[in-house]
Amino acid sequence: MPNNKLITPRKLSGFMELPPHKQIVFDNMIDTIKKVYKNNCFVPLDTPVLEYSEILLAKSSGEIDKELYHFTKGDSDVCMRYDLTVPLARFVAMNADTMTFPFKRYQVGKVFRGERPQKGRFREFIQCDCDIIGLDNLPLTADAECVNLIYETFEALKLDTLTQISNRNVLFGMIVELGHANHSTEILTILDKLGKIGKDNAFNSLQALGLNKDDADKLINLSMLKGDFNDILKQIKGLSNNPTFLKGVAELEELSKYLEAYKIPKDKYILHLGIIRGQNYYTGTIFETIIPTHPEFGTVCGGGRYDNLAGYFTDKKLPGVGMSIGFTRLFDLLDTNNMLGQFPLSPTQLEIIPLGETLLPCLELSTYFRSNKVRCEVNYDDRSFKAKLKDAGRKNIPFVLIVGENEVASKTYTLKNMFDGTQAILTKELCLEKIKEFIQK
């Protein structure tokens, strides 16, 4: 094909595509997350990437619509999923009659949001979600189970996190008590930004809404409370007799007991009444996880309790609690900040290099090592022996087996440790032993 017909290879912007050595780390982390989810007895679900638009837009506030990959195919009006919660709601609504509750499912999958790309934002990203869905009711133990799951997950990822927990009813109850129920959404929006805009700006915004100085102060001070559960709960007790406020406090007290029972270390979670979470479908417990050494990362995991998962699809009452890790963004942050840890060795554990006419015995040897669970390949390309050896070093391959004609005749082979440079002439069984010793370390 002549040059002038070439199509320039390019990728859509805002879509992550990693080189394989980073994809290996990415995949390992995903596997780690799934392992913790499974260990906590969540079961997997894999819903389609495409759904009828009417399903995905059922609970839409109009906010998300602009971001959607929305189109028609034949006579179907379809969207690519933008989260994993609406598909879960659709699934549970369709299958509730044959399911056992509480239903604990995890889903790790790509979601799509066609927003304007910006640093650290992706149009295609992997969410790692866990939800616990009850029928008619769901004990508060489930909320604790979610918080504990977050703790176990980040421990497994070797990331030092802090989960900030609140209960929507506390702030909301106080707003009602102060007589501002009609402005609650605007007030919560302002308080949600408190950390970003600062106390003074928040104060002015609240006053602009019509709140007097005292009320604005009260709400800001409440939002700024954070610390040990027992300490904070003591401080807010008696602040209000509003039933919603009292409900929130009582739920936090109960939750606190469960969190202690789970033995989550005390430095891994706090009560922070300023946690609000944007989505207004949360109705009780809410939580946001941060990495304290990197507050600029923002929320790396969030979630909470909702009264009814699938009210748009079914009359059944399905209360739930869930958490979600926006993994692609988290990975990108860790990568950008050199926090991925040491890159692992090459996926190849043993590379066999033929010297002379030994390709066939090399293939046979590779089968032997693979069947003994060593990641092994033969380097059969036509470059020089020296070039191959150099490449193996550059690729971080730990062992090379050099197989010349004499080696084939004697059935002993030169095993070279690429890290310390030592080598020994050994039978294949002894080679295997040496390699296994190294792998298991």
Place this chain on the structure above:
Amino acid sequence: MPNNKLITPRKLSGFMELPPHKQIVFDNMIDTIKKVYKNNCFVPLDTPVLEYSEILLAKSSGEIDKELYHFTKGDSDVCMRYDLTVPLARFVAMNADTMTFPFKRYQVGKVFRGERPQKGRFREFIQCDCDIIGLDNLPLTADAECVNLIYETFEALKLDTLTQISNRNVLFGMIVELGHANHSTEILTILDKLGKIGKDNAFNSLQALGLNKDDADKLINLSMLKGDFNDILKQIKGLSNNPTFLKGVAELEELSKYLEAYKIPKDKYILHLGIIRGQNYYTGTIFETIIPTHPEFGTVCGGGRYDNLAGYFTDKKLPGVGMSIGFTRLFDLLDTNNMLGQFPLSPTQLEIIPLGETLLPCLELSTYFRSNKVRCEVNYDDRSFKAKLKDAGRKNIPFVLIVGENEVASKTYTLKNMFDGTQAILTKELCLEKIKEFIQK
């Protein structure tokens, strides 16, 4: 929300969605496949689901266009990927300068084809691909590596398969030798259907194209040859002196040596000159894997050698060889035919049931078991003890730990084996031992 506003929950047809107990089996099989790919030192790649349409349509023959999920978003003309090969070509063309060749990559991901749904066909399905890409040249050893990879993969899946191998140049060379080069595509299309339409229909179709009886017979007989490599190669030697034919035969001879060296059992692969594979981008070795006890499943894995992966995108010559498992379809066939094997136990290995006021110590116990790698949860819902025990049995959970107030006081708990019904009162350490014993079996 009032009833009359409910949206009927429904899923697009042609999209697989499994209940969790089957999704577990699905995921386990995918994990098994990935493990074999990794063991063979392939590295992972994850390209975006969406690509610029001009990229995905670069090599399109018009055939695939109707099936594409093709739309615009903002000012981008985009498509959902319909295979994993074109994205690989785009990736290699973009990154060739910084890559090491041969490049061995695997990709397991969803692809999308909006064809009319029919039994056993899915509009969203998972492909499990491996390709080996060379720069300028790629030894035939790579073809053998692919065939061996197929063997190892299906062995790991415990599926008894047969891989049928041919080389495009053999039949094509014979067609040229007989003077029908100008009709080669039509002839190959007819021969490709030989198994389905039968010898007589194929014969008539070839004659309709203008072939005489002798030529039609020769081609049909050649296409029907199948069996042990050495046997068939002996039979066809000397049938033609056409250089393309001779090249095909020589390559098959060389390939045969490598396959023997890999120690692939002889009953797992044959030479079958009637294997053609539709896509005309294959240029040498081609293979199709079937499950001999279920020929009606058709090809469960296929692939072959291509001269140039990315000719549309780059001047670099990138010969390659690859294989692909259409996993969603395979899983569906196995499921429909009760061939998934025994469903595994519940993902939960130990369910802790509180009796009386013991929820908190139960949560603590669950942390103990989980940190010791037992998949453990507390059943904290508000049903009766009896109902919970019955549920655990129905869910196939192997162990239940019953924790009453006396148990908490004595720090010994009733561990019930749900399969044999035996139970014993043990410390948590001894419980762990018993459970581990069982899990490791």
